[in-house]
Amino acid sequence: MSIALVAAVIVVALVLGTVIGFWLPPHGRLPSRNRPQPVKRILLPFTGQAISRRAFEAAVRLAQAENATIMPAFLARVPRSLPLDSPLPVQCGDGMALLEAIEQQAHGKGVPVDARVSRGRTYQDALRRLLEDEQFDRVIVSATNSPRKGLTSDDLEWLLEDVPAEVLILRPAPEDTRRISTAGLAGHF
Amino acid sequence: MAELEAPASVRAESSAAAALAAGTEPDLSTGDRAGNGANGRGHLRVFLGMAAGVGKTFRMLMEGHAEQNAGRDVVIGLLETHGRVDTALAAEGLEIFSRRVVTYRGTDLEEMDLPGILSRAPQVCLIDELAHTNAPGVEHKKRYEDVEDVLAAGIDVLSTVNVQHLDSLNDRIDELTGVRVRETIPDAVLARADEVVIIDLTPEELLDRLRAGKIYPQERIDAALNNFFRIENLATLREVALRQVAEEVGQKRLSTEPAVTRDETIASDASQAVGERLLALIEPYPGAQRLVRRAWRSAQRLGTDLDLLWVSHPSSTLTPEQERSLAALRQLASVLGARLLVEESDDLPSAVADVARRQRTTYILMGRSRPARGLTRLRTPLPQRLMELLPGVDVRIVADRTTRQGAERP
Numbered sequence: 001m002s003i004a005l006v007a008a009v010i011v012v013a014l015v016l017g018t019v020i021g022f023w024l025p026p027h028g029r030l031p032s033r034n035r036p037q038p039v040k041r042i043l044l045p046f047t048g049q050a051i052s053r054r055a056f057e058a059a060v061r062l063a064q065a066e067n068a069t070i071m072p073a074f075l076a077r078v079p080r081s082l083p084l085d086s087p088l089p090v091q092c093g094d095g096m097a098l099l100e101a102i103e104q105q106a107h108g109k110g111v112p113v114d115a116r117v118s119r120g121r122t123y124q125d126a127l128r129r130l131l132e133d134e135q136f137d138r139v140i141v142s143a144t145n146s147p148r149k150g151l152t153s154d155d156l157e158w159l160l161e162d163v164p165a166e167v168l169i170l171r172p173a174p175e176d177t178r179r180i181s182t183a184g185l186a187g188h189f
Numbered sequence: 190m191a192e193l194e195a196p197a198s199v200r201a202e203s204s205a206a207a208a209l210a211a212g213t214e215p216d217l218s219t220g221d222r223a224g225n226g227a228n229g230r231g232h233l234r235v236f237l238g239m240a241a242g243v244g245k246t247f248r249m250l251m252e253g254h255a256e257q258n259a260g261r262d263v264v265i266g267l268l269e270t271h272g273r274v275d276t277a278l279a280a281e282g283l284e285i286f287s288r289r290v291v292t293y294r295g296t297d298l299e300e301m302d303l304p305g306i307l308s309r310a311p312q313v314c315l316i317d318e319l320a321h322t323n324a325p326g327v328e329h330k331k332r333y334e335d336v337e338d339v340l341a342a343g344i345d346v347l348s349t350v351n352v353q354h355l356d357s358l359n360d361r362i363d364e365l366t367g368v369r370v371r372e373t374i375p376d377a378v379l380a381r382a383d384e385v386v387i388i389d390l391t392p393e394e395l396l397d398r399l400r401a402g403k404i405y406p407q408e409r410i411d412a413a414l415n416n417f418f419r420i421e422n423l424a425t426l427r428e429v430a431l432r433q434v435a436e437e438v439g440q441k442r443l444s445t446e447p448a449v450t451r452d453e454t455i456a457s458d459a460s461q462a463v464g465e466r467l468l469a470l471i472e473p474y475p476g477a478q479r480l481v482r483r484a485w486r487s488a489q490r491l492g493t494d495l496d497l498l499w500v501s502h503p504s505s506t507l508t509p510e511q512e513r514s515l516a517a518l519r520q521l522a523s524v525l526g527a528r529l530l531v532e533e534s535d536d537l538p539s540a541v542a543d544v545a546r547r548q549r550t551t552y553i554l555m556g557r558s559r560p561a562r563g564l565t566r567l568r569t570p571l572p573q574r575l576m577e578l579l580p581g582v583d584v585r586i587v588a589d590r591t592t593r594q595g596a597e598r599p
Contacts, residue, residue, distance in 0.1 A: 069475075076524060077357075081380050087526030089489065090432050096482045096525075103479060114475035116517055117524045134513065 040066075041114075043136040043165075044102075045073045045127050047151070051098065051180045055142035055170045056105070062138070063111045071136065072102045073116040075126040088119060101180055124155040136165050143171040231340040234384040235319065236349045237434065239426035240417070241271070242404030243390040245349040246317055250279040252347055253315045257283065264311040266339070266346075267301040267332075269318050272406065283315070291324045298324040303335045306344075313345045320354035320372040333378045352430040355379060362429060379433075387434045392423035465493040468550040470541060472499060473507065473515035476556065481518065483587050484554045485525045495527040496548050500540045503533050538571060542578035552583045 044051070044059045051072075063070050074095035076088045095117065103113045116134075120126030131139075143156060151159075159167050234252070236245040246269065257263040265285040270276040286306055288299040300323050306314060316339070321332040329335050336346050353362045357376045379385060390398075398404055399418055469484035471477040481497060488495040497518065507515065522529040530548075534540035545553060553575060569577075572584050 079376065079380060081377075085523060088524055089526060090435070092485070092525055093432070093489070096485065100479070100482055112475070114514075114517075115478045117521050119524055133516065 040068050041071055041134075041136045041138075042068050043071045043073060043116075043130075043139045045075055045130070045139070045141060045151070046098070047075045047077075047123055048094065051102065052142035052170065053180055055140055056102065056180050058168070058170055059140045060106060060109050060111050062140070063106075064109065068137070069112045069114050070102075070106050071114050071116055072099055072106075073118055073127075073130055074099055075123045075130075076117065076119040077123060077126070078119050078121060080121065084119070084121070092117070098180070105180065123151055124158055127151075127155070127159075131163055131165075138166040138168065139163060140168045140170065143169050229343050231343050232345040232384075233336070233340055233382045234345075234347050234386060235379060235382045236347070236386050236388050237379075237430060238349070238351055238388045239390075239430040240351060240395060240423060242395060242398055243388050245351075245388045246270075246276050247279050248386070248388050249315055249317065249347045249349055250276070250283065253283050253313065254279075256313045262312040264306070264309060264314050266306050266314040266316040267318075268315065271404075273403065275403065291326050293324050293326060300324050300327050301332065301335060303328055303338060306339060307342050310342065311344060313347065314339055315347045317349050319348045319350040319378065320370075320374045322372050331372075331374070333374050350374065350379070352426060352433055355433070358429060358433065362426065385434055387430055389427065389431065392420045392427060395423055396420065465491050465551050466549055467491070467493060467495045467552045467554060468541075468545055468548060469495065469497050470500075470553065470555040471497050471518060473511040473518060475514060477514065477518060478521060480554065480556045480587050481521055481525070481527070485527060487552075487554065488527075491552075495525070496544075496550070497522055497527055497529045498532065498541065498544050499530070500532050500534050500537050502535055504535075538574040538578055541575060545575075545579055545582060550579075550582060552585065553579070554585050554587055556587055 042059050042063055044055065059070050062068065074092075076091045076095060078084055078086055078088065099115045099117075103115060106113045116130060118126040118130035120129055139159065141151060141156065141159060143151070143153075156169055159169075236249050238245040250265075250268075253263050253265065263283055265280060265283050267288065268276075268280055268285060270280070286302060286309065289302040289305070291298050291300050301316065316332065316336055319333045319336065323330060323332060323335070328338070336348060339346055351370075352358060353370050354373050355376055356373045359370065359373050395404075396414075396418060399410060399413060402410065405413055467484055467488045469480055471480060484497075485495055499515075499518075519529055521527075530544060532540050532544060541553070544550070555572070568574075572586060575582070575584050
């Protein structure tokens with residue numbers, strides 16, 4: 001064999017070896033199954049007329065850091081006297097305005113938003129139906145100090161035990177009453 | 190003083206619905222109503238107000254007199270005058286059932302005499318303040334539970350309650366006004382009422398009454414003006430009360446009109462704007478939700494129906510992301526009571542025009558179109574094309590308010 005051919009073989013072998021070494025652990029990259037997957041969809045369920053600003057800001061920060069989409073979801077309760085697929089215009093009057101406020105503020109921070117609405121006999125039922133239909137990577141929930149507002153402790157327990165996603169529960173300090181409400185809604189809505 | 194009642198047709202329909210649900214023939218006669226509800230239950234009429242002093246009890250007493258004049262046996266089961274002279278005078282001429290005395294921790298308290306009323310068995314019983322909490326030692330903890338017993342005995346009841354006493358609204362009102370009442374009633378109590386009559390008063394009129402000493406004694410007026418009776422609180426409470434009755438009316442109407450199919454919205458005759466109908470043009474992407482919300486809000490204000498239309502190209506297939514967006518739009522339409530229509534066509538303006546004529550649309554809403562590229566720049570823009578095809582139909586382009594705040598569109 002000519003010297004040139006031998007040299008070429010050696011160079012190719014060195015290059016291949018370097019590349020393989022780059023990919024294989026422990027010096028190279030981890031197998032894909034062990035790499036942290038980017039979080040894409042962050043669910044932010046809420047009820048009523050306002051949402052904790054702390055929970056919202058946490059969702060925005062995480063979405064910015066992970067290039068994720070925030071999915072605010074308004075949960076509505078259907079009275080037992082009505083069919084489950086009944087329209088809920090009064091509750092939606094509050095919910096739609098708040099979704100608009102959340103979307104305006106999130107977009108103002110450069111975070112994409114994809115809103116949802118879900119209804120059920122209870123807030124947990126509405127949330128369960130939403131989680132059955134779609135996949136989320138993370139759920140951020142605001143726990144309040146009042147058991148009568150929004151999701152109850154039973155609902156949070158169910159979230160932690162049964163939902164196949166990261167669950168982040170935020171409970172603001174008792175003196176932190178800051179909220180996102182429709183008061184700051186821009187424009188005619 | 191304005192009054193908003195559920196229309197007579199809805200009142201009749203709600204009773205019919207209850208009878209139909211119970212499997213009995215609905216009785217729509219206008220004669221003696223005692224015990225004419227399902228299973229012989231008495232008829233409950235609740236007078237709903239936004240605050241003390243609007244005239245709920247006064248109206249209840251006037252209706253009591255009307256029932257008595259019509260020949261019915263009427264008794265006041267419990268009346269709270271709060272020292273108001275006008276209210277006390279309005280009760281004259283009606284039999285007032287004596288209260289019973291209940292001793293609790295050495296204190297004598299007066300409560301409604303439920304056993305006495307049941308024994309007396311009038312045709313109509315006036316029972317004030319549905320959300321009252323009884324003293325310990327009587328049959329029930331709450332007055333609305335006493336009322337249930339009276340109704341079950343076939344006695345018709347007229348009662349009163351303020352909107353902030355409703356369970357589901359208590360938190361919201363606390364949030365909006367800083368006022369929290371401790372006595373509440375489950376929403377189901379009001380939902381089971383055969384009639385809900387809102388006693389409406391403008392905040393200004395109510396404040397005039399307060400200052401004139403018609404609601405509280407002079408020494409309490411200043412405190413009331415500085416706390417609960419602030420005009421912004423009253424305006425909020427009034428809106429909540431009106432909405433509550435509007436939803437009750439809307440839901441009772443919807444529950445008596447069976448849908449033909451699950452995808453078909455129930456026809457509504459509630460339109461206040463004669464002949465108006467909105468059509469929003471959407472596509473399956475996240476931004477469409479915003480357009481739908483804005484369109485629905487406009488429809489609500491006009492008191493009219495909303496249709497949503499997506500015109501898909503025959504050769505196009507949906508990406509998984511678009512499938513998700515479309516499913517979310519279907520859900521949103523269903524919860525809002527809007528109708529989602531999907532048409533296939535390669536001629537968007539004509540497809541929209543066909544649907545608009547079929548639906549008798551008077552108002553089209555659409556988002557901002559994507560910038561035209563290539564040969565499409567030569568085409569007439571969609572809004573202008575629609576105006577040519579649909580003379581007399583308003584076309585509105587809904588701005589993206591997020592860009593007003595300086596954020597880029599996703």
